[in-house]
Amino acid sequence: KNNQQSTTERLQMVCQLLKDKISYYDWVGFYFRNGDKEELKLRTFAGLDTDHKIIPFGKGICGQVAVSNENFVVPDVQAQDNYIACSVSVKSEIVIPLFKDGENIGQIDIDSDTTDPFTEKDERFLEFVNQEVAKIL
Numbered sequence: 010k011n012n013q014q015s016t017t018e019r020l021q022m023v024c025q026l027l028k029d030k031i032s033y034y035d036w037v038g039f040y041f042r043n044g045d046k047e048e049l050k051l052r053t054f055a056g057l058d059t060d061h062k063i064i065p066f067g068k069g070i071c072g073q074v075a076v077s078n079e080n081f082v083v084p085d086v087q088a089q090d091n092y093i094a095c096s097v098s099v100k101s102e103i104v105i106p107l108f109k110d111g112e113n114i115g116q117i118d119i120d121s122d123t124t125d126p127f128t129e130k131d132e133r134f135l136e137f138v139n140q141e142v143a144k145i146l
């Protein structure tokens with residue numbers, strides 16, 4: 010709150026740790042609602058740079074999660090019609106909403122270069138990560 014840079018640095022460390030430690034997590038980022046706008050803004054990430062730093066609500070997997078408030082696991086991105094491609098190497102994606110005081114304020118987004126790697130263990134684990142992250146926001 011009164012120390013934005015430190016919070017972003019901590020979020021950056023979470024992204025880098027997850028990417029480094031879990032072999033099939035190839036891109037890890039946190040998107041948050043951009044003020045009062047109906048859009049998400051990329052705050053920090055680990056992995057290749059992306060053009061998609063702003064995503065309107067409803068667009069792509071991330072934009073859909075901003076509206077649905079529910080986990081979205083995509084085993085094969087090519088089978089999705091409402092999907093925003095960031096890199097040709099990406100095969101699958103998982104997006105878990107991040108709640109602060111019961112409100113969906115953002116999400117963790119993970120891309121994988123492996124097809125269908127995500128299980129319920131990833132969902133439970135990333136829900137836990139988001140709960141811990143919410144405490145420092």
Ligand code: SME
Pocket residue numbers: 036038059061064068069070071072091092093094095102118120
């Ligand atoms: N694939 C996402 C866009 C964000 S990139 O994965 C970093 C989507 O469809 O919303």
